[in-house]
Amino acid sequence: MKHAVVVTGIGLISPLGNQPEVVFDSLMQGQSGVRLLSSEQSNGVATAAGVVDFSPEPWFTRLQLSGVDRVSQMGVAAADLALKDAGLAGEALMDAGIYIGCGMGGASAIETAYTSHFSAKPRVSPLSVVASMTNAPAAHIAMRFGIGGRVMTYSIACASSSVAIGEGYRAIASGETDIVIAGGCEALLVPCVIRAWQAMQTLAMPSAEQPETACRPFSLDRSGLVLGEGAAMLILEREDHALARGVKIYARVSGFGMSCDATHITRPEPTGQTRALHTALRNADLRPADIGYCNAHGTATQVGDPAECAALREVWGKDADNLLVSSTKSMHGHLLGAAGALEAAVTVLAVHHKQLPPTAHCNDPDPVCNIPLVRSTGIASPHVKAAISNSFAFGGTNAVLVFTAA
Template sequence: MSAGVVVTGLGAVSPHGDELATLFDSLWHGHSAIAPIFPELPKPAAAAVAPFDAMRWFTKLQLAGVDRVSQLAVAAADLAVRDAGFAASTAGEAVDPERIGLYVGCGMGGAAALEAGYRGGGRVPPLTIPAFMPNAPAAHVAMRQRVQGPVLTYSVACASSAVAIAEAAAAVERGDVDLAIAGGSEALIVPGVVLAWQAMQTLATFEPGCAATAVRPFAADRSGFALGEGAAFVMLESAEHARRRGARAYARLAGWGLSCDATHLTKPDAPGQARALRAALRRAGLQPRDVGYCNAHGTATRIGDAVEREALATVWGDALDTLQVSSTKALHGHLLGAAGALEAVVTVLALHRRALPPNAHGASADPDCPLNLVREPGTMAPHLSAAITNSFAFGGTNSVLLFTRP
């Protein structure tokens, strides 16, 4: 059992903005950030783009060779550090920089830099390689925050940042670091990437004027997800370290579970997901009935939602009806490598405020996916004491994070 890893800071640059209260309230009220993009593409596409002003964190000179994915990461990590109570906004100036670790998830790196290189008409910018390498976000955050301990990047598709948070928690628990900045970043909304996802037939279809409600997790008429972009980070430390410096704790990261399906590159597997769910519960020392909310992976794909429901049913058994479920991807899109981190931030806020974001746009629930879905915006959960968030990736890696009230 994890006795004392706590979340003391949250930061996000999301399709709903970078203010935590605005982000959560928008989701809680069911406001979608998904809108049409790239009208020049052969097929209609929609995505959730993050409103972001890079000049709040960079000078024009500093932006040279820094892809949007790294810009978002620097901003979100800075917000998490400030939220954790470091007024200087540089963690390495407040504590021993060698005792800080940075754990970052990034699925595909600097897509804008790579796209520009392909479309450059023969002229490739000289900083293209350091701009699009997947560990660039971690490197830029490390330089900004003066992190001199372990700085690691996890590229595990849709589970990347959830894996990063789990690895950070393990490092804090072992005593390898005193502070861990953990999360992820992704900025993939460029034409080439959108076309690639369309070719896989995983993106939601929609009628003109209906892009905002295109993503319908667990609904009978679901047709896939919409891409999202953004970055999110949490500050993790031991409860004792947080107490000594007088920090507020949003939640305990009480358990985490990692597993691999080892069956198929893209088709999910319920037994593999169930292993990760059980591992998180076991580490936290909890029973399924103790957990009141699940921020589901919920990609609104035909197979994915049904398999996730099967995994939850396998582990929760007769207690499944006590678990309230929603997928916030219906509102902020699928951030791929950053999805787990943003959804962890949302889950921590849900637990902290005892308020649940709805499973939006799913009025026609799939009878083959029976779950206790959060139906209405503005739902309160006055007795909520534990919550999980699921991240299940191409490649078969599964990550589950379990938070409890501190």
């Protein structure tokens, strides 16, 4: 028996704020959380990013912060906000599960350790390992909220947290557990990581006058991706369990599909993406025509955007003109391991409110990206009943989540 799975809580620490409704309203208005990094962070090269205004004090004492990297701090905060939103704060959760996506772990801890190692007087903190390990956020969430079920971490580049949500959904659908915290976190805006991305020559070239417009997915003048940081957590729950508690239900998680391109470490392959899309729709028992909205992976790279559009055109066929598409990365940046979770939360809110956020800054769409785009500001969509969120990663892993109206 496959149990129905619903979203009952959302917790966000994002470049657009920490309250889901405020974040969604900002997205609907086309507002951007992208800004220029400091010269120290960006190695003196003009670089835009989605930066979070975050203080850990509400969740950690100064003593507790020892050995807890920024990525774990934001993960715990987002999980706490999600549990409160779901009416589960203070509840016994020993049998619940945690499914977290994180691409790079404690980047700040690693940077600090290596900086000290190569200094005149090297001294590396004995907590460097536990602060930097990729599963640290999930472990801290488990310890903070007393969660004793499966505590899993997925590190699959840009697909990490979409896979985490998908696997959390599967765990509930199969009857393994009633509740999971599923999502992702990433905090990699440190000089060495930024320098590595600069060396790849994939980052957008921001305008000094309007750095907030640096990320322009599907636009003819797009110049590359914009990195971001943050955390997003969803509370997934067996539907009858949520109904018995009498809590708000945002949407159903109805399907999940994965594939691997198995062709190139960085260049996306449309045929691999189509397999993930087909699998997700089949898992949800839906047809392409049933889907009214796609929150695209849409990174604003020259190769990635056309590949995704080609995959959508292939799967949707004659129904492609009725599929409305946007990339909210244009406003919050690419959170890498946390990207899928933030975009899943946005997609859930889109289905819940029957409103579709836009692709901002796409004033002149690239004809090669031949799909119906929501642009500039969001639109009402009273008939939308189902939506998908795409995450297509370096390494070739593709993940697609399907959400439907509760």
